[in-house]
Amino acid sequence: GSGGFRKRKHDNFPHGQRREEKENVNPPSALMASFKSFQMELDTRHDKYERLVKLSRDITIESKRTIFLLHRFTSAPNGEEILSESEVKLDAVRRKIKQVAQELIGEDMYQFHRAISPGLQEYVEAVSFQYFIKTRSLISVEEINKQLIFTAEDREETTNMTSNSHDKQPHMWSLKVTPVDYLLGVADLTGELMRLCISSVGNGDIDTPFELSQFLRQIYDGFTFIGNTGPYEVSKKLYTLKQSLAKVENACYTLKVRGSEIPKHMLADVFSTKTELIDQEEGLP
Amino acid sequence: MSVSEMFAALQGALGQDQDIREEIRKVVQALEQTAREILTLLQGVHQGPGFQHIPKKCQKAREHFGTVRTQMESLKTKFPADQYYRFHEHWRFVLQRLVFLAAFVVYLESETLVTREAVAEILGIEADRERGFHLDIEDYLSGVLTLASELARLAVNSVTAGDYSRPLRISTFINELDSGFRLLNLKNDSLRKRYDGLKYDVKKIEEVVYDLSIRGLNKEATVGAGEEK
Numbered sequence: 001g002s003g004g005f006r007k008r009k010h011d012n013f014p015h016g017q018r019r020e021e022k023e024n025v026n027p028p029s030a031l032m033a034s035f036k037s038f039q040m041e042l043d044t045r046h047d048k049y050e051r052l053v054k055l056s057r058d059i060t061i062e063s064k065r066t067i068f069l070l071h072r073f074t075s076a077p078n079g080e081e082i083l084s085e086s087e088v089k090l091d092a093v094r095r096k097i098k099q100v101a102q103e104l105i106g107e108d109m110y111q112f113h114r115a116i117s118p119g120l121q122e123y124v125e126a127v128s129f130q131y132f133i134k135t136r137s138l139i140s141v142e143e144i145n146k147q148l149i150f151t152a153e154d155r156e157e158t159t160n161m162t163s164n165s166h167d168k169q170p171h172m173w174s175l176k177v178t179p180v181d182y183l184l185g186v187a188d189l190t191g192e193l194m195r196l197c198i199s200s201v202g203n204g205d206i207d208t209p210f211e212l213s214q215f216l217r218q219i220y221d222g223f224t225f226i227g228n229t230g231p232y233e234v235s236k237k238l239y240t241l242k243q244s245l246a247k248v249e250n251a252c253y254t255l256k257v258r259g260s261e262i263p264k265h266m267l268a269d270v271f272s273t274k275t276e277l278i279d280q281e282e283g284l285p
Numbered sequence: 286m287s288v289s290e291m292f293a294a295l296q297g298a299l300g301q302d303q304d305i306r307e308e309i310r311k312v313v314q315a316l317e318q319t320a321r322e323i324l325t326l327l328q329g330v331h332q333g334p335g336f337q338h339i340p341k342k343c344q345k346a347r348e349h350f351g352t353v354r355t356q357m358e359s360l361k362t363k364f365p366a367d368q369y370y371r372f373h374e375h376w377r378f379v380l381q382r383l384v385f386l387a388a389f390v391v392y393l394e395s396e397t398l399v400t401r402e403a404v405a406e407i408l409g410i411e412a413d414r415e416r417g418f419h420l421d422i423e424d425y426l427s428g429v430l431t432l433a434s435e436l437a438r439l440a441v442n443s444v445t446a447g448d449y450s451r452p453l454r455i456s457t458f459i460n461e462l463d464s465g466f467r468l469l470n471l472k473n474d475s476l477r478k479r480y481d482g483l484k485y486d487v488k489k490i491e492e493v494v495y496d497l498s499i500r501g502l503n504k505e506a507t508v509g510a511g512e513e514k
Binding site for chain 2: 038
């Protein structure tokens, strides 16, 4: 018997809103009514997904720009200015992330994780790069997540929030960067540090490369410790990380071996040819 | 915190994650086993004598769904309730299959499409995300699409078994299902791919109905169908 089944009832089914269909079905049958509601549900979900993808793109772009800005730090005499400018930029990125957090209120974050993950990784990269330049150490996940707790007075964004479901947590939104996003962001960071190393040699800065090679080695050791516990993407990055580390270590080697032979003022020239070579090999931004 | 401490902490988190996945995989394997058993049971309806025993087979299948419910209960305890979509991939396939099986049973019993709420009830899970382990809408729809191809097959085999009225009823049902799916705006994902197969099922059933009509076999069938209803 079918007695145990509840029939889905749609009392306020909007009549007359149907599209042109082949009409061998009596219009508002129970089946059509439920498909109508599925349509709504799927459309809502897809719309949200698209909005998040767009936010993620914006976050990526702004974070990339911040990184480019920070690369100018070593060469510029006005270091402080660049740092504060990068802070402003990162604040803008965080406002975008706040919007993401608002979109995700009452949702399972992992359902939309694929939409926002690229942006978050890029943000981790930017924020950890800035943190490194300031403190010469690695920012922790907890530290990053601490900055991603937003309160209402953060500045009321005119987000066209469709749902009013944020009654549960009226004035607090937060977003957590997952360990995997963090790891992937840090792996990208090492690429930036490699660039920083090479360019600082170009500027005649001989101390930074050694500092960087030590720092990179620590990160590399960390990644080898994780090994294949993490997902596939993490182990994939390990290869690139190894290459970056090799470049930095080679740079340090060259500095050590040839540094004593070549007069200081010519060091930059020796190295700049070396840099070009590396850039060609790399073929990637 | 030093770099190595940070990475040790991350490694711990990832390790825990792996343990959870391992646990889930075990339960999912058990679920797959039950699903196979139900499928084997229901496959009997395609064979000639099977047509007389449909109610009996459905009843047996429903007993198996009791096992499914206990297995689902244990699956729910394997991971934090608010991280459903984090591990969704692990049970997605088996859940779609179970939706199909439940929908097939309900169709055989009452010749109606099972509602999402009813499937959730049969499987011992929730229909809404808010209330815990739930049935994702895309998984439900995928299961329903599997039902469509199974019914196309059933239409063919019921003719072979001499039941000429069933294909007509299946045809009406599938057509309604088809127009239901036409309402949806699907993205270019796996569900959309499955949906693209629906038209072949519709076509197949229409061919069967056509074959019956030109031979005048549907006359007695419609009378028969009328009596049944």
